[in-house]
Amino acid sequence: MSKILKLASWNVNSVKARGEHVQKYCADFAPDILMMQELKGETFPSEDFKAIGYHSVAATQKAYNGVAILSKNEIELIHDRLPGMEDDDQARYLEANISGIRVINIYLPNGNPVDTDKFPYKLRWMDALIERAKILRAQHIPFLIAGDFNIIPEDKDCHDPSAWRGDALFHEESLAKWRSLLNIGLYDAYRIVDGSDEVYSFWDYQRGAWQKNDGIRIDHFLLSPQLADQMIACEIHKEPRGWDRPSDHTPIALSLKLD
DNA sequence: ATGGCTTTATGCTAAAGA
Numbered sequence A: 001m002s003k004i005l006k007l008a009s010w011n012v013n014s015v016k017a018r019g020e021h022v023q024k025y026c027a028d029f030a031p032d033i034l035m036m037q038e039l040k041g042e043t044f045p046s047e048d049f050k051a052i053g054y055h056s057v058a059a060t061q062k063a064y065n066g067v068a069i070l071s072k073n074e075i076e077l078i079h080d081r082l083p084g085m086e087d088d089d090q091a092r093y094l095e096a097n098i099s100g101i102r103v104i105n106i107y108l109p110n111g112n113p114v115d116t117d118k119f120p121y122k123l124r125w126m127d128a129l130i131e132r133a134k135i136l137r138a139q140h141i142p143f144l145i146a147g148d149f150n151i152i153p154e155d156k157d158c159h160d161p162s163a164w165r166g167d168a169l170f171h172e173e174s175l176a177k178w179r180s181l182l183n184i185g186l187y188d189a190y191r192i193v194d195g196s197d198e199v200y201s202f203w204d205y206q207r208g209a210w211q212k213n214d215g216i217r218i219d220h221f222l223l224s225p226q227l228a229d230q231m232i233a234c235e236i237h238k239e240p241r242g243w244d245r246p247s248d249h250t251p252i253a254l255s256l257k258l259d
Numbered sequence B: 001a002t003g004g005c006t007t008t009a010t011g012c013t014a015a016a017g018a
Helices: A019-029 A046-050 A118-138 A172-183 A225-230
Strands: A003-011 A033-037 A055-059 A067-071 A076-079 A093-098 A101-107 A143-148 A219-223 A231-236 A252-258
Touching (some): A003 A101, A019 A033, A019 A046, A046 A055, A118 A143, A219 A231, A219 A252, A225 A231, A225 A252
Antiparallel strands (some): A003 A252, A033 A067, A055 A067, A076 A093, A143 A219, A231 A252
């Protein structure tokens, strides 16, 4: 009898400001694992999630960044910073074993403006992620990388490609690193089933972007080959973006068949 | 007129997000 594991990833844009939304999402969708990014606070409200049946691990810092994993099953923390970026003081990486799977939650640097140090930092971070993924592939560990990648993979992943040319999210150098990551043998879960076009995961708060569906797909699940075989579904849950005082991102969800 | 956000913080302006 096989079991289904439901995972989701969501950039919440402050876990403090979005506490009720996260609780509602957990009640509605009941993910076994929820990965969150942009917690934006030094403390993580683990007790609030324990009260609804979730273990949690978090990497936090004051005001910026921050990532957390919630799980109904036990979590074995492996790394709370990206190997190869030991000097990085930004909270952007968690790696853990859950239910026999290596789960990696990332908040990949934005990289804008591209004429500042922020862009090379993004590229360096991606290089380290590629190296980490190569090691896990070589060890034949079934793993997935989920989170806010701050990468628009292709033209069809944004409403208006011309508006994003040269941006760090759509820059040739960023996309080259993205392709290197895929070429290790990872699969963009949303495209395994060739998910619908004009479905995005982020809409800017400004210029009526949500109302016009002027969005971008930058939140992703990358799967190692074995997990790609076990995938049942991958979909973007648009509803939370329409809630009152929402995050500017909406969750992406993945269902896996476990042996 | 049209579209002028949202969050955090040694706070009342600035920085960051994307």
